Amino acid sequence: MNREKLTPMMQQYLAVKDKNPDAILFFRLGDFYEMFFDDALLASRELEITLTKRDAGLEDKAPMCGVPYHVASGYISKLINKGYKVAICDQVEDPKLAKGIVKREVTQIITPGTFTDTEYLNSDLNNYLLSIFIHGYSLNLTYSDYSTGEIYFTEKTFLSKSELYNFLQDEIDRISPNEILLNEEITSKFKDKIKRDNIFINPYISENLRDIDLFKELGEYFSVNFKNSLKNFIYENNISDYTSLKKILQYLVVTQKINLKHINNIKYYNNFDYLILDESSKRTLEVVRGLNTFTKKGSLLDVLDKCSTSMGSRKLKKWVESPLVDIDKIFERQNLIEAFTKDLLLQDKLEKLLKEVYDIERLVVKISNGSINPREIASLKNTIINSEKIKEILENYDNEYLKYLGKKFIDLTYIYEKIQDILIENPPVVIEDNRIIREGYSEDLDELFKFAIEGKNWLLDFENKERERTGIKKLKIKHNKILGYFIEITKSFLDQVPDDYIRKQTLVGSERFFSLELKNMEGKLLGSKERALSLQSEVYNELKDYIAGEIYKIQILADNLSNLDALLSLAKVSNLNNYVRPKFNEDGFIEIINGRHPIVESYMNDDFFVPNNTYIDTKKHMIHIITGPNMAGKSTYMRQVALITIMAHIGCFVPCDSANISLVDRIFTRIGASDNLSKGQSTFMVEMQEVADIIDNATPKSLLILDEVGRGTSTFDGLAIANAIIEYIAENIKAKTLFATHYHELVHLEDKYDSVENLTIAVDRQDDEIIFLRKIIKGFTNNSYGIDVAKLAGIDETIISRAKEVLNVIEKENEDINVDLNKEYIKKEDNNPEILNFINKLKEINILEISPMEAFNLLNEIINKSKEL
Ligand code: ADP
Numbered sequence: 001m002n003r004e005k006l007t008p009m010m011q012q013y014l015a016v017k018d019k020n021p022d023a024i025l026f027f028r029l030g031d032f033y034e035m036f037f038d039d040a041l042l043a044s045r046e047l048e049i050t051l052t053k054r055d056a057g058l059e060d061k062a063p064m065c066g067v068p069y070h071v072a073s074g075y076i077s078k079l080i081n082k083g084y085k086v087a088i089c090d091q092v093e094d095p096k097l098a099k100g101i102v103k104r105e106v107t108q109i110i111t112p113g114t115f116t117d118t119e120y121l122n123s124d125l126n127n128y129l130l131s132i133f134i135h136g137y138s139l140n141l142t143y144s145d146y147s148t149g150e151i152y153f154t155e156k157t158f159l160s161k162s163e164l165y166n167f168l169q170d171e172i173d174r175i176s177p178n179e180i181l182l183n184e185e186i187t188s189k190f191k192d193k194i195k196r197d198n199i200f201i202n203p204y205i206s207e208n209l210r211d212i213d214l215f216k217e218l219g220e221y222f223s224v225n226f227k228n229s230l231k232n233f234i235y236e237n238n239i240s241d242y243t244s245l246k247k248i249l250q251y252l253v254v255t256q257k258i259n260l261k262h263i264n265n266i267k268y269y270n271n272f273d274y275l276i277l278d279e280s281s282k283r284t285l286e287v288v289r290g291l292n293t294f295t296k297k298g299s300l301l302d303v304l305d306k307c308s309t310s311m312g313s314r315k316l317k318k319w320v321e322s323p324l325v326d327i328d329k330i331f332e333r334q335n336l337i338e339a340f341t342k343d344l345l346l347q348d349k350l351e352k353l354l355k356e357v358y359d360i361e362r363l364v365v366k367i368s369n370g371s372i373n374p375r376e377i378a379s380l381k382n383t384i385i386n387s388e389k390i391k392e393i394l395e396n397y398d399n400e401y402l403k404y405l406g407k408k409f410i411d412l413t414y415i416y417e418k419i420q421d422i423l424i425e426n427p428p429v430v431i432e433d434n435r436i437i438r439e440g441y442s443e444d445l446d447e448l449f450k451f452a453i454e455g456k457n458w459l460l461d462f463e464n465k466e467r468e469r470t471g472i473k474k475l476k477i478k479h480n481k482i483l484g485y486f487i488e489i490t491k492s493f494l495d496q497v498p499d500d501y502i503r504k505q506t507l508v509g510s511e512r513f514f515s516l517e518l519k520n521m522e523g524k525l526l527g528s529k530e531r532a533l534s535l536q537s538e539v540y541n542e543l544k545d546y547i548a549g550e551i552y553k554i555q556i557l558a559d560n561l562s563n564l565d566a567l568l569s570l571a572k573v574s575n576l577n578n579y580v581r582p583k584f585n586e587d588g589f590i591e592i593i594n595g596r597h598p599i600v601e602s603y604m605n606d607d608f609f610v611p612n613n614t615y616i617d618t619k620k621h622m623i624h625i626i627t628g629p630n631m632a633g634k635s636t637y638m639r640q641v642a643l644i645t646i647m648a649h650i651g652c653f654v655p656c657d658s659a660n661i662s663l664v665d666r667i668f669t670r671i672g673a674s675d676n677l678s679k680g681q682s683t684f685m686v687e688m689q690e691v692a693d694i695i696d697n698a699t700p701k702s703l704l705i706l707d708e709v710g711r712g713t714s715t716f717d718g719l720a721i722a723n724a725i726i727e728y729i730a731e732n733i734k735a736k737t738l739f740a741t742h743y744h745e746l747v748h749l750e751d752k753y754d755s756v757e758n759l760t761i762a763v764d765r766q767d768d769e770i771i772f773l774r775k776i777i778k779g780f781t782n783n784s785y786g787i788d789v790a791k792l793a794g795i796d797e798t799i800i801s802r803a804k805e806v807l808n809v810i811e812k813e814n815e816d817i818n819v820d821l822n823k824e825y826i827k828k829e830d831n832n833p834e835i836l837n838f839i840n841k842l843k844e845i846n847i848l849e850i851s852p853m854e855a856f857n858l859l860n861e862i863i864n865k866s867k868e869l
């Protein structure tokens, strides 16, 4: 393209586009944001808007499409959701004052991880931007929600390659960011491994690869608070490399081009401070997402979330995803939840106040960049009043924990009073020419507005006066933007127009006039209105600045409110679902009396969820091998144990009659491949990789849930692997383990190890029908009841009876093999002593020393013995 031939505006466009090649450029022209060339082709397709053309000075017209500026955010959110970046190019000077082409600049680059429009963000989810820096086998990562100003950092040094990779995977899945920034090292080595659907991945912006001095180069963008907390943070945590942190801050500055005053406090976290749940365990236990829904629905979080505010829901999600391992912190939550569960009236009172609370946590970005509107400030004010009421209720409540919780609420009445003084009671969203400042706040402003109102009365009087003077009853005083004020008279009365009226405009049915008196007043009116509005925005901007200076405290309040909301939600759910407070022990056992599965029971209507007991420890009751027919409830039972354990670590109450839990460090949940195949997620290979991960990482403090592991391959392979895994756990890992299996052959392990116990789920038979009792009992079953289940499922009787015939034949044939397997491979001690002797004899033979005749006889003997088996 010959750029010199382009129109000046197109040259300006391309100059801006050159600087932002990886973003779709929204170029402001009048009331539209226009896109050109490739951006136009792409955007018209993605947004389903009409593609047009515009003369650009070239032979072919430039492809173009556009959206009206006042509805742009909807289109922007669509593009962001599809993983694009959008650069907003605005007019940065008054077009009236411009010489030549109006100056335009990119004022903001919106990316999936920096999008803050609350109208389009999911209010229950944080929108995280994640920055990862890997050097050798160490890494540090930082993630931030730009809409709330939260920012978190962690580092790991000297990991093995697989540890590094696992850690990254788990963190990415846990944080579930909408955008990731990475350094080259990961981009080349790990990119395909950290790739996820819906996550937008950026290498660090190349111009910024050089190291920067945060404080020198970006200092002006940060709040004083943040600068201090950052210095302490680096010092106290002894951090050597924080490149990921620098890069994320730099990225925010480069894209947002505005101060980051709402980023106030950086938190260091360590994944060992939490109960570790890898992605596969979180998925199968449906901790925050249902297996079938892929959304919150059907998850533990869904059961627990009865929050009144979005802030509370987001906080609770963090709690549920990161259960605690610090017993004091767990007790702290338990104590508060217990206090709330005992007083439903109190719950109700607080809940009502919380329902009126605004999402001030997400308001802070608008406070920081100055885009907060008057109605939002009024909402902040109301939130403060409600918080004061909450504080009062808690502080005066007769419970030391609640009192303390109330004390934590900081007093922000001075902000409330300031807003109350300045802003009217129910201000509008847009200011334009609406009055938003309270009468009495500024004398000057009152005077100007009074004049504007008096002017209106003057006009009414003037209209009446002129009607009387001229005798024209239909004479009207009107106003429009082009003519200003004028007198309108319809054609039929034109002969009555007085001499002092001056003609302004002729329309089909009427004429428009002005008089000197009207003109004079118009000047005064417009002038005072203009001054009133500019004075008003001055006052408003001062108020915004004042509030911006209090961001940090507003964030503390948001944190207090979300904490309270999450606690109340857990208390409410405990009351509703009859959960109890679990005890904790240091003896390594988990005891649950009449435990229930929190999610399954929540979906039960008429049916009754059958509760079950659990006792598992690291001694005599360490590994439970659970056999039982299909559909008996094995998976449900095991997951319920895991979920109750997780809930206890969250500090939450649990679904059972009583529970005594010991802290665990990790929970691993593995499901045999074929259980999952239908979802196309799992193969035998993945199943085995996941098992390998357990072998590497499980400790005696872990809880292992193994569900039909080994199923993804042939019977004997699978059986052999399952057997070997259990032995390995019993002998080496020594972790509490629940192992459901259809390999009945495994039940012999109970005899081999003191720590292994067989459990099964009771079934009953009535009139040839199987009945699931759902009760877990000691013992085992060697029947799969597959045909019974098929019958229950409604399969035709002819097929059922034929299947029974076939089964009889197969069982007969296989009986021998089964016996074989037990004798040879498993129960060596029960083997026929004659055969054992023979095998020992074989072992002693030196093949080089025997004669051909001896060899022949030996072979004969082997053949005969094998016929006996
Ligand atoms: P298995 O793993 O033994 O094949 P599941 O655990 O998948 O069986 O359970 C099958 C179904 O039985 C579940 O979907 C649930 O609806 C029901 N179920 C399981 N356990 C219980 C229980 N304790 N009480 C009531 N219904 C149950």
Ligand code: MG
Pocket (backbone or CB within 6 Å): 634, 635, 636, 707
């Ligand atoms: Mg199952």
